[in-house]
Amino acid sequence: MGVDMAEELLKGNFKVKNPVKVEKQAKSEPVHEQLRKRALASLGGSMVYMERKNLTWDGEKG
């Protein structure tokens, strides 16, 4: 993402000292996050969702 796009993040009536630069991956949420949000908003019946991370159980030890 170039500076032009980054500058649009801040809008105002003067030029800022350090225009904001955004790394490309920050442009949009990763697909798994987008999917997670949409899925959680659609829960019901056979529409279920399982967390990819943050599982509280990590398997039987030993």
Added chain:
Amino acid sequence: MAKILMINPVIREESAPQNIPYGLTLLAGIALEKGHQVQFYDENAWRKGDKVIAEVCKADDWDVIAIGGLTTTYGSIKKILRIVKEVSPKSFIIAGGGIITSMPKEIMAWLKDIDLGIIGEAFVTWPEVLAKIDDKDFDFSKTLGVCYRDKEGNPILTNVRPNIKDLDVLPYPAWDLLPLEIYFKNSQNLLSEAAFMAKRRIDVMGSLGCSLICKFCWHLGTTGDMLVEENEAGIKDVRFTYGRNIRYFSPRYIVDMVKILVKKYNVDHAYFVDENFMTMDVASGRTWLKELSDLWIKEGLQPTSRRDGVPDDQNKGGVFWSGTSHASLAQKETLDKMYQAGCSSLVYGIESFDPVILKNLGKGVTQKHNLEAPRICMESGIIPVPNIMIGFPQETFFSIRTTIECMIKLGIHAKPHFATPYPGSEWYYTYKDSILEQYNGDLEAFIEDLGDASKITAVISHNFSPAQLLGLQMIVMQRNLRLLDQTEKQWAAANALMKPLAVPKGSFHMVNKKIQAPIEEASRAL
């Protein structure tokens, strides 16, 4: 002049950005008019996260960083302020809006990085504060409508700032500072066929406040309802009353604003975020909405489908609009005019069809009004959006049954909201002890939990538990009277043994009287 960074926090993280920040951009417009150096970052639109917020804070040497919003933005504001203080520690942090007005002492205690809170209406206070900062004068003890910190960091409230007399003196919001294309992508909504087709919808405001005293609602000083007085301990704090300063923009102000929005951004739908169109119309002697509709047509904003009398899916241009109504105050003649001008939908806070609940709500409607109003609205061509709520303090199986029966009669499908005691509302102060009990004494946890009332936070029903209310919500959505009967039969014996979660109590913060807060005597430029 001070360099000001204004940050719009995230509203409703669970849904795409669609609520355009009206108040904050209006204040940005005022600051620009006064000649300040202003930059605006809309995290609600961009949703870029912590790293970018930090970059924004490093973009310049900000004299002031200002933030604000509804109480439901608390979590986002808390996160943003933590970054602000770390990255830009010398900036003077100002917070405003509902989040701080409803509970200034608590918010200043929880968010210690806030240097100054603007309490109530900010139109005059905000530029006055900025002028003082320009003069390096940080003594706000004589400034009306603020919560400043004393030398020990304790929050001190000053007296209430009078409402301005004439809203037309306000500039238009500084929409140029927003990434509007992000909001336009989410223009479509499902409230009407016209809104479903919207490609460039924008929020506008035609009035402030409402004349009614619904116990679930809050105005937070914008409608002459707020006092600052000493509590039992001799400490000044906010109190809310039934006082009402009714104010609305002139049709000329509104129509000229929408014409600019069409010219600059090609908007095709104006969503009025007003609390209640109809109380304003009543206050105007039933002229305001008719004049607005006439001017909308005269100035060429009328959708062609309404002009030509064809279905809206054949519309070729013009601007549809939508807003809020009231069951006992809407009149057929006015609705017909509004339809002609392009009004596509009106939200009716029906809430319940039960006479006991309605009587206790302060809304000024009866079951008969609620039954007739949606039909009259539909006959005008405007789509009514009848909101339903459950979990009222007086809710019973009987009241739920009444509501379902009326929903079936009127063809209403709804997944009801839960009665929620938002800070600033009469319910909040009446049930504050019960709220605390339900959150193990942690009020901040309750505030962070608040959303759009589609989930249960604190229960204020005297009869039902959270589990029961969740089940009842599904039963109402399914309009299933058989399940309701079975549930009532099963629970009848258990109910007699249950201790209610919510018990009402009086509070210093709520004055159940019509005590008018001050308003300026005459119109004046800001």
